Amino acid sequence: MTTAKAQEVRKILEVKRKELMAGSSDRDEILIENAAEEFDRLQQQLNREVAIRNLDRESKLLKDVQAAINRMDDESFGICLRCDEEIPEKRLKALPWAAYCVSCQETVDRQRAAGEPVDDEGDSVELAAA
């Protein structure tokens, strides 16, 4: 990847990170309010569950984005974490925070779905580091 392209991708990642860190209005839904009506209560519970799921997804994505930025800093960006091959530029364009090439991603997804431990170094990422 050329320096110019890398800069471009970094920008995308940083914008995405900012967006995720700014959080969403979903957070408000997690507050439990006292609803007089049963229907409202159920509706709020549902909203809350959706909001929590969204937050889960967002915090996972934020972790992926931060990890990608970290990989740019240590110049391992664009290299599959699993097989050490270059991740195709086309894939990085679509998914700049991709940590794996397509075939490794499939393997990892399968392992995750099966509940197997996946060595993706994800836990070593410090969100506060940058």
Ligand SMILES: [Zn+2]
């Ligand atoms: Zn790979």
